[in-house]
Structures are given as structure tokens and as C-alpha cells.
Amino acid sequence: MNNDLILLGHGSGGRLSHQLLSELIIPIISGILASVQNDAALLEAIPGRIAFTTDSFVVDPIFFPGGTIGSLAVHGTVNDLAMMGARPLWLSVGLIIEEGFSKADLKTILEDMRSAADAAGVSIVTGDTKVVPRGKADKIFITTSGIGAVEHSLEIHGANAQPGDVIIINGTIGDHGIAVMAGREGLQVSTEITSDSAALNGIVATLIAEVGSELHVLRDPTRGGVATTIKEIAQQSAVSITLQEAAMPIKPAVRGVCSILGLDPLFVANEGKLLAFVSATAADAALAAMRKHPLGLNAAIIGTVSPSPAGRVQMETLIGGMRSVDMLSGEQLPRIC
């Protein structure tokens, strides 16, 4: 029996499970003593409405430039809560581990989760660990769920885009997808390309404080990229959206890799970006507020909303033409998150 590897018995619920929990998992990610663990976490009351979300992470590779599956899982769930304008409070973590996975790698991932949670101001309060036989999973999958407090009465959701709104993004597009792909293929593309994976609750709080009810939609363009997310919002809100290609922030290295590989950066995943729809009168204030935040230094207005035709998205290209934008069709880059 190799003491450095995860064994089937670590998922049995018996003695090995208790050892793994009390020696590795709980001290790193929860800070709650193993001796007071119960079937569920008991949490203080939240006054007001609750936001609740879940995401499973199967990213390949599990370590990539700019992050790990652990930080990604925390950021992804924190961001889903933040996109409702909620204040993220508590996370749960479900680990599915392949037999033979390295304990050292698990430790690195758990430490990364804890750092990401601390930085975002959330606590990991409950969890579960399963182990499946070799070949029945790919190293490790992580499912994080989150609870947030909705401390405002604003209507921030995908069906609330309004004609006249401008669309702001907080920075460059495509960084996460290209970084993961580079990590997977072992490409030494450029040190400039790292995942943008980050918790967006701070910049969202700044934005809400600055423009309040002038903020209509928030969404993070993850799988499917900016194009798919914008198309979703156009359909949910029954509005027409026009994007400006020239205004789209993108790193030259990301543009270069996309160009070589035939990928459209508009469909490449981001993990630290948000799209904010704000009324035109509040656009300058929103943009200025975002640019003052470390995660919004490259914020830009990338499009506008008009009343019709409902559900249409088009992009004015660099050479002045109009191109239709639809959702991602098929799978451009599998296992990006």
C-alpha cells in the first residue's frame, strides 16, 4: 500500500476516509475540527433573499497557467453568485477522485481552494469525498455549490437588458480557454497567456455601489465565451445586440494563438470576466468605477442594446462589415472548466 496515493478505501466512509478528512482535507479547506463534523453544516440566518448555485469542474489539465482545478472551482461558484448581485458567503465541495491520485497533488489543489476562498471572503463549510477505481474518472473532478446573501432589491438578471443599455466587459477575452489549451498541449506559447480565473464579487460590489439600479444584467462569459453569453441575454431579454469588434479587449498573444489554430476568441472561455449591461447615462460612471478596480483595468464598452429584432446579435467587424453572432455550435475546446 503506497502511502502517497489515494486508495479506494479513502472513499469508504470508514477509517481511511476519516484519516484523509482529519489529516488533509479538513485542516486545509475548512478549519472546522473533524470532531465536530456532522452530516450538514449549521449556518447562521441570512436576512433577506438567498442565491444558490452549483458547478462541476472537470478541467483538463488540472494544473494550468494561472490556476488549478481548485481555484477555478472556487472562482466559478463565487462568480455565479456575484452575477446575481449576491454577496457570496459559503461553499460546499464535492470531490470525486480517481484511485491512485497523488496525495501531494490533492494537497496542492486543496491549498489553492483555500487561498481562493480566503481571497474572495467565503468559507468552505461542508463537503464530501468519493473515490472511484483507476480508469473510472480522470484524476479529480470538483463540484462546488454556493450560498450568497442578496442584500439589495435590484433586478439583475438575464431578462433585464433594456434598449439603450451599453455593454461593458472588465478586461481581455479568451485568456482562460487559451491558457488551458496551452497547458494541455504543453505548448510554450507565451508567458503572457495565463488564465484570468478570479473572484468577481469585489468588482461587482463596486459596480453596484456606483450605479445601483442602472445596472440591469451581469453575467460571466465562461463556456461558450462572450458570443454565447451575449446571445443568451439577447434571447432572454428579447432585444437586439450589436458588438464592436474594434472595442473588444484582447491580448495580442491570445489573438495570435487563436489565429494560428483557427479559434474565434469570441467563443473562448473566460473565468474572471463579466459582462455588465448598464443604462447609457450610467455608462461612464460604471466604466470609471471598473477601471479603478484591479480586475477592471482594461474595462471597455463593447456593445449596445436596441429594441429589435429580438434575439439578434451582430458584430461590426474591424473592416466595417456586419457579422451575425450565434451561440457556440459543437465543442470548440472540451473540458475547459
Added chain:
Amino acid sequence: MNNDLILLGHGSGGRLSHQLLSELIIPIISGILASVQNDAALLEAIPGRIAFTTDSFVVDPIFFPGGTIGSLAVHGTVNDLAMMGARPLWLSVGLIIEEGFSKADLKTILEDMRSAADAAGVSIVTGDTKVVPRGKADKIFITTSGIGAVEHSLEIHGANAQPGDVIIINGTIGDHGIAVMAGREGLQVSTEITSDSAALNGIVATLIAEVGSELHVLRDPTRGGVATTIKEIAQQSAVSITLQEAAMPIKPAVRGVCSILGLDPLFVANEGKLLAFVSATAADAALAAMRKHPLGLNAAIIGTVSPSPAGRVQMETLIGGMRSVDMLSGEQLPRIC
């Protein structure tokens, strides 16, 4: 492209993902329209404390006598909330699906989740779907998280077992583990052996209404079985526990299979059982209340709590000897839940 199978593109976040969501997943399990989906569910306020839990399910086979991975995932999370004395309200569902999985099987599993949720009185309010390439997962893994309302001020937790308490179980032991193993091996053991997978929130509510603060600990003996769970509680509460083998409810067919295969039923998983620790004065009332409930017809007092030595568990055997009981060591039956 085979229209009956799950493709990588169904996990892309793009058009195929939207199709799968709006045609199959959302209509069956949530009843929320795809058009109003957001990154997180927005839920009404809960007055008072909140219980929060998560569990990943990797059971093999995914269809077994008495249930599916879908009903199991709902029951498991509902029960974890119920074991805190909470009223389960909302569930999230994270699906990790292997490319090539049958849509028909997915539909069956989702329908089973919905039936189980309806029967337990909970709503599935948010979810996520990922698809991994063939051979990178085993058919389907499901992670359910749950939120419950704690509507009492009782102290029900694993550290609250008290000397003098009696231990009640609501029915026969080992049914789930043996049913899953029989399903896996294709054994035609007996039609009597089916999983006990069930939602326990109803019987818990009955118990709380009947004995209130005389109820000290509730826990469901899943992975690791009754033995492991009892040992955990003995350690958390620093008490000594004595079980009575003669009092342990067990179906003859389960006992027979365990005997043939050399399995100890005390370590075999249950998915519709609870262990209730109640003060001796309330034992008769608790037992009577449980026996009136459909999930407690075979309820029995199986042990007692004494002050010391702390953490010790022993069992008085059928022939009158005393046997030491410890946690499950290693893995008796992998992938039981």
C-alpha cells in the same frame, strides 16, 4: 452524429448545451423555464438558521434493485439535512456525464430525481452539466447539494449523545449495500433484497414532534454502515456504546448473502435508515412514533450509551459474548453510493 447519445458538445455551454437543458433537463427536474435561467437561483428568505450539505454519487451500477443513482442522490442529500433536524427545501444538481451516455438513460435518471424530490417535498432549483470524453468518467456522476431550514432550537448533533440514551434504528440494516452489490454482479439473489433508499425527513419530523429535546443525535448510517457511524458518535460525544446483536433488525436474505460472501452487515451501507439517540424516558414514545411511520415499521432499540470508556463501542453477540466494534477498515464494497 447519433441523436440518442450525449456528445461532448452537450457540455460546451453552447447550442447543444442549451438544447439538452431546455428539452430534457429543465422540463424534467426543475419546472423552471430555460428562458429565465440565470447563473444562480434566487430564493426566498428563510427565517432562522440554515443547514447546508453536499454529496457526490458514483454508485455502480447506476440502476439497481430499489433505485437509481438519481433517486439515491436526492435521498442522500435530503437525509443529510434531515439528520440536523432541518426541513429540506432546495437542491442543486451537478451532472458529470461520459460522452456516449444514452439520453434515454439520462431521462430515466432525471425522472427518478424528480419523483424523489416531489415525494420528499423539495425543489431542484439550480444545476450544471459537464460532459467528459469516453473513458474519462464511468457513465454518470451526480453531486447534489441541499439547503434546509432549521426551525427548532434543539441540539441535534453527533457530539450530543448522553449516558443513559438508548439508540433506535428505524428498520433493517444492510439492504442498500447488498442490493447494489447484487445489481452489480448480476446476482439473482432474492426479490426480497432491494435498496432501502428513501427520504427520511418525514419520519424525522414525526420524531421531533414526539420527543423534542429528548432527541440528542440523528445520523444516517450510509458508507461504513451502522458500525462506523456508531463509532463516530462514540468518539464525537466521548461516550461508551453497547449494541445488542440480537436486537439488530436484518432481513434473512441479507443475512444469508452476507454470510455466504463473508461480509459483516454491521459495515454494509444503508440509504433509508437513521440512528436516533434519545433519553431513556422518551424511548418508548420515540419507538412507538417511528413504528407508526411507513419507514419505521421495523424500528428497534439496538443499543445503549454509558459514560465510559469514552469512544468505545462493543456489541453483545447472539451467544452472549462481547465483541469490539470499530470503523470500517479498507473498502468492503466500493462505489456503494
